[in-house]
Amino acid sequence: GESVGLHLPTLSVQEGDNSIINCAYSNSASDYFIWYKQESGKGPQFIIDIRSNMDKRQGQRVTVLLNKTVKHLSLQIAATQPGDSAVYFCAENINTGTASKLTFGTGTRLQVML
Amino acid sequence: DGGITQSPKYLFRKEGQNVTLSCEQNLNHDAMYWYRQDPGQGLRLIYYSQIVNDFQKGDIAEGYSVSREKKESFPLTVTSAQKNPTAFYLCASSTNRVSGYTFGSGTRLTVV
Numbered sequence: 001g002e003s004v005g006l007h008l009p010t011l012s013v014q015e016g017d018n019s020i021i022n023c024a025y026s027n028s029a030s031d032y033f034i035w036y037k038q039e040s041g042k043g044p045q046f047i048i049d050i051r052s053n054m055d056k057r058q059g060q061r062v063t064v065l066l067n068k069t070v071k072h073l074s075l076q077i078a079a080t081q082p083g084d085s086a087v088y089f090c091a092e093n094i095n096t097g098t099a100s101k102l103t104f105g106t107g108t109r110l111q112v113m114l
Numbered sequence: 115d116g117g118i119t120q121s122p123k124y125l126f127r128k129e130g131q132n133v134t135l136s137c138e139q140n141l142n143h144d145a146m147y148w149y150r151q152d153p154g155q156g157l158r159l160i161y162y163s164q165i166v167n168d169f170q171k172g173d174i175a176e177g178y179s180v181s182r183e184k185k186e187s188f189p190l191t192v193t194s195a196q197k198n199p200t201a202f203y204l205c206a207s208s209t210n211r212v213s214g215y216t217f218g219s220g221t222r223l224t225v226v
Contacts, residue, residue, distance in 0.1 A: 008154060031212070032212050032213075034214045036214075036217075041220070042219055042220065043120075043204055043206075043217035043218050043219045043220050044157075044204070044217045045217070046214045046215075046216070049214055089156065089157070091214075093212055101159075101162070102214075102215060104149075104156040104157040105156055106154070106155060106156040107156060
């Protein structure tokens with residue numbers, strides 16, 4: 001597979017536990033945030049997004065929390081499964097009035113232990 | 115099914131050669147993007163295009179070139195001027211409003 005993220009921060013969790021992946025973003029003008037999941041050798045897949053007028057959004061087994069005061073974003077995965085093992089990236093969009101121009105974080109590797 | 119296709123999946127380049135990576139989408143997206151991914155680093159933007167026949171340099175455009183002659187296609191050429199081209203290259207597309215990107219499955223380029 002791809003050698004993506006050899007030196008990334010790693011979060012190890014037991015199968016069935018909840019996972020929390022954190023991300024600090026850089027620009028207080030960012031108005032839209034996304035979490036992506038990237039498995040080895042594949043392109044990133046969209047997980048969940050949130051706009052800056054919200055502080056929480058829930059999906060299926062995932063929740064994103066946004067704290068604009070400290071410019072912090074987190075992804076919570078409930079009942080973590082082996083298939084959740086991947087690298088997770090946050091991305092922020094700075095409102096330019098036109099199309100998205102996302103800036104990506106460096107990523108966190110999630111390892112699920114059986 | 116709508117999607118974004120990158121080819122080839124693996125590509126080997128000799129020193130001094132130009133190579134072109136293909137990216138095609140049938141999502142009717144206006145905007146397309148090329149990113150480079152290296153181990154331990156996030157995605158870095160090479161070039162992007164918001165409309166046909168127009169494109170802009172990203173953060174690491176040196177040694178790369180692109181064209182956008184058709185809405186569906188955004189090929190990336192890695193020229194001999196790119197001194198360290200070995201990397202994983204990702205193409206993405208989006209609508210022309212604030213939204214997430216749809217990514218291709220990537221091309222792994224190796225210099226031999």
